[in-house]
Amino acid sequence: MEPNKEGFKIRLGIFIIAGLVLFIAAIFIIGKQKNLFDPVFKLSTKFKNVSGLQVGSAIRFSGINIGTVDNIEIINDSTVSVTMLIKKSVQKFIHSDSQAGIGSEGIIGDKLIVISQGSSKAKLLNDGQSISSTEPIETDAIMSSLKTTADNAAIATSEINLILGKINRGDGTLGRLIQDKSMANNIDKTLINLKNSSKGLNENMEAAKHNFLLRGYFKKKEKAEAKKKEELNKKK
Numbered sequence: 001m002e003p004n005k006e007g008f009k010i011r012l013g014i015f016i017i018a019g020l021v022l023f024i025a026a027i028f029i030i031g032k033q034k035n036l037f038d039p040v041f042k043l044s045t046k047f048k049n050v051s052g053l054q055v056g057s058a059i060r061f062s063g064i065n066i067g068t069v070d071n072i073e074i075i076n077d078s079t080v081s082v083t084m085l086i087k088k089s090v091q092k093f094i095h096s097d098s099q100a101g102i103g104s105e106g107i108i109g110d111k112l113i114v115i116s117q118g119s120s121k122a123k124l125l126n127d128g129q130s131i132s133s134t135e136p137i138e139t140d141a142i143m144s145s146l147k148t149t150a151d152n153a154a155i156a157t158s159e160i161n162l163i164l165g166k167i168n169r170g171d172g173t174l175g176r177l178i179q180d181k182s183m184a185n186n187i188d189k190t191l192i193n194l195k196n197s198s199k200g201l202n203e204n205m206e207a208a209k210h211n212f213l214l215r216g217y218f219k220k221k222e223k224a225e226a227k228k229k230e231e232l233n234k235k236k
Helices: 003-033 088-093 139-169 172-179 181-210 215-235
Strands: 040-047 058-061 064-076 079-087 099-104 111-115 132-134
Touching: 040 064, 040 088, 040 099, 040 132, 079 088
Parallel strands: 058 111, 099 132
Antiparallel strands: 040 079, 058 064, 064 079, 099 111
């Protein structure tokens, strides 16, 4: 046999073996992701809108990947059936009142199914049973809501700017109050007069206390207050 032909056969053999190894590794990795080598059981649920969910999408429970979406089928114009393959080892944690919801990896990541934890008092689910679902919130609806909020904030800001502009120009009662110095001075004088009136009232009260005609009244009032304080101290 010629050396060149023998070397070619050796390289071809190595290439075939490497290809087989890669093929087996790929099957193992894909099979592990699709739970082909783990005991599984089936559950189903129904949605009005699967919101981009696909066959092969992950299923999570308590933040852990526990299975994959096996099949998605349109039942009618308002119902989509989703079949799930879930690891047999987590069957004991999924109860009849658990619910399936559609989430995503991050804000705009791939869609996945999230199964909620049911109550421990509820029955466990058997192979082939169905669980209830919660409808997903569409990203378009969220963006529309954010846009409405932003528009409302812009309108409010515009109106506030108009009000501030009127105040700066002296329009309206508040604007005149801020811009009109004479009005501000009148308010200051009014406050000073109130302060002086209060001071005068206090002085008149002091004078009344020293008036012999009213002295008895104030002494009687002081005694009543002292008696009241004494009774409070006894209670303490």
